[in-house]
Amino acid sequence: MTNQQNNVFIDPNDAALLLIDHQSGLFQTVKDLDVPTLRRNAIALARLAKVTNIPTITTDSVPSGPNGPLIPEIKEILPELVYVPRNGEINAWDNPNFVKAVEATGKKL
Template identity: 55%
Template sequence: MSFTYKRLDKDDVALLMVDHQSGLLSLARDFNPDEFKNNVLALADIAKFFNIPTILTTSFEDGPNGPMVPELKEAFPEAPYIPRPGQINAWDNPDFVDAIKATGKKQLLIAGVVTEVCVAFPVLSALEEGYEVFVVTDASGTFNQVTRDAAWNRMSQAGAQLMTWFAVGGELHRDWRNDIEGFGGLLASHLPAYSNLMQSYSQQATT
């Protein structure tokens, strides 16, 4: 059986940030809190760096789920913001789907909390609608590794590609010659080891 490598295309992809809310974040235990927050913000920085259309949505934010974390609203002040009044599956909200269609993009990057519900449900719905879907695994969180793995299996078996924020950045960038300092600086701001690498590169470049 032949395989087609479907790459992320920075000109044909939109980012959906689903339910990164203050209350729900307390449920994400498959990453430590600092690591998870860094992953989410790294994905946001990648979207800004490549000018990826981004849509933010929350679920029942007036209830225990709480508001969206302020860093994301600050990162995307002009992005469509869809506070769903009750729909658990974001795809069941017409305003959310309309915002996606308005981008005109055929590929969707999706991250959220919790993985087996807030991510998996719209992922499966988007796949059914014919979108190419890429799940950002380390910017999505849930209760534990068992529930996470079950969600990953369900989505990948349906046709979603599972990625990390670092892989998303690399696949969008394609070629280091496009922007060494800019892209390298983005990685360095979220990965201490990469910061060391960029410092070494900068020293070599000036000698």
């Protein structure tokens, strides 16, 4: 059966979670919801990935700069996540290591 026939929106067996720029400093720039809600949402995604065994890849741009590091709760929940640092690339897909990490999940792109 296809996902559509099962009425399943996301199949954990064919999903990967890509958390791009979930950095503490960047959370302050989001204006469509408050920072505590944004943080809770990111934590909920990490917990969902944990209980469903969805591979998770995270990347950030210059964590030692003003954007800050990845929020620590994500790494605490998912210590096995794959972290791919970026060297200033704005678009994560411009980083060949990020693309390789996504491809290594074996999930469809």
